[in-house]
Amino acid sequence: MLTSLQIKNFKAWKDTGRTRLAPLTLFFGPNSSGKSSLNQFLLMLKQTAQSPDRQRVLHPGDRTTAVDLGTYDDMTCARSNNKRIEFLLAWTLDKPLDLRNVLLKGKKYFGDRLEFHAEVGPAGGNGRQDVVVWQMDYQLGDPDDNGLQVLMKRKVNGKDKKDTYELDSKNYGLVRKTGRPWPLPSPTRFYGFPEEAIAYYQNADLVSDLTLALERKLQNIHYLGPLRQYPQRSYTWSGEIPEHVGWRGERAVDAILSARDRKINLGKKQRRKPFDELIAYWLKKLGLIKSFEVKQIFDRRDYEILVRPHGTNEPVNITDVGFGISQVLPVLVECFYCQPASTLILEQPEIHLHPAVQSALADLLISAVTCGEDGKDRNIQLLVESHSGHFLRRLQRRIAEEAISPDMVAIYFCESTDQGSILNALDLDIFGNITNWPRNFFGDEVEDLAKMTEAAMKRQQNVRSE
Secondary structure: OEEEEEEEEEOOEEEOOOEEOOOEEEEEOOOOOOHHHHHHHHHHHHHHHHOOOOOOOOOOOOOOOOOOOOOHHHHEOOOOOOOOEEEEEEEEEEEEEEEEEOOOOOEEEEEEEEEEEEEEEEOOOOOOOOEEEEEEEEEEEEOOEEEEEEEEEEEOOOOOOOOEEEEEEEOOOOOEOOOOOOOEOOOEOOOEOOHHHHHHEOOOOHHHHHHHHHHHHHHOEEEEOOOOOOOOOOEEOOOOOOOOOOOOOOOHHHHHHHOOOOEEEOOOOOOEEEHHHHHHHHHHHOOOOOEEEEEEOOOOOEEEEEEEOOOOOOOEEHHHOOHHHHHHHHHHHHHHHOOOOOEEEEEOOOOOOOHHHHHHHHHHHHHHHHOEEOOEEOOOEEEEEOOOHHHHHHHHHHHHOOOOOHHHEEEEEEEEEOOEEEEEEEOEOOOOOEOOOOOOEOEOHHHHHHHHHHHHHHHHHHHHHO
16 A cells, blocks of 8 residues: 655646545645645556566657656656656555565565655756666665665766666675676666666675565556546446456456456455345445346347436436446445555546435445455555545544544645746644644635625615615
8 A cells, every 4th residue: 555655846736745545535735736746656557567678767648548747747746947857656565564584684674665766857957868777775774674675766977878886785785796897877767777787796686576565556547537438338247357347347248257256345244245236236326226237138248237327217328328337337346346455546526416326435445444355354445635624524524423534535635836846745633633723725605605694684685776
């Protein structure tokens, strides 16, 4: 699970500060305040790791990726003279990493959390040269207590046109092999140690474990955008098992059919529900329909979604009911379909939903981060960008009712300033109260009511005078 994120000099963010990420992390704020940029940065890191070009430091994106951020200059903060982007990412490991130094009598280094820091930017600093890694480092646990730090740093040499790097460590003791001390080439992408690091050092095998841990974490990040696919009258499923429901929810039906044998436990001492039954349960709990079924059309590979809306006893095709059901369905499916230890980025999950359903959506997301599967916690993390006050109010209520601990929730308000965006952490107490509520968080309701009352009084006076 991601535990911390810090980004410097990226789009609207001069410096986010070190930001705590909880199992349920919410980002609120006005339009163009930088909310989307935070999640876009994580998606860019993932698509860079997936790129076949190992020499590309950052992959801003194209028409085939989740995000397209343009050129490197487009990504940097316009208000900063420093063209380097710096970031920190920390996360907990599913299993503690146990590394050994064979040259130091098998000394062990272990930890259940990793931290990665990198600084990337133009080689010459003018914004027009190739983007390079200036520095990157991994920290496993606490280097002062059976942990370690391994880093690579770029060597600046005006006479040498090639990038050369130095490998260093803290609390580990890298030992160079005998022979000519060849300089190291550039890292792989923004995070990978070159193969020469292992070849040039007698005990640098551990760098592969560190790199693999970051790649696995990025692989487990999934994204569902706000513009979800329109419902279809029929769906074709070839039997392929999708990794996720897709950026627009286009594979939600494939996911439901693929997960028919899975069972999810919604809480302690509660009966496990088959996956399709779970989906139907939540659609009814959200108050949208009375029944839900994905039904095969004869013996073909085609399926249709049949729902029974309120006010009728006959099931109908999903295309014949309100649009909101098809828009929330991918959110619901992804929350329970993704593999354990995944991080889900949800952008405006409340879109096209009635206020009452927006409130109930908070219960759905709470269930997603607290449910279990195969007798174990799923440890799902949700990073949610939202504009819904109804959703937030229900979440506050559930905290007060002890349905979820305040420690499992992090809420941020993004604010635009002349110096760049600011990320304000909102303080939640055990009663669900936000003790530092920002002004005009969801508009000024008090002012609206006062102006409405004032206008009503004036109209009454005008009527009397007539």
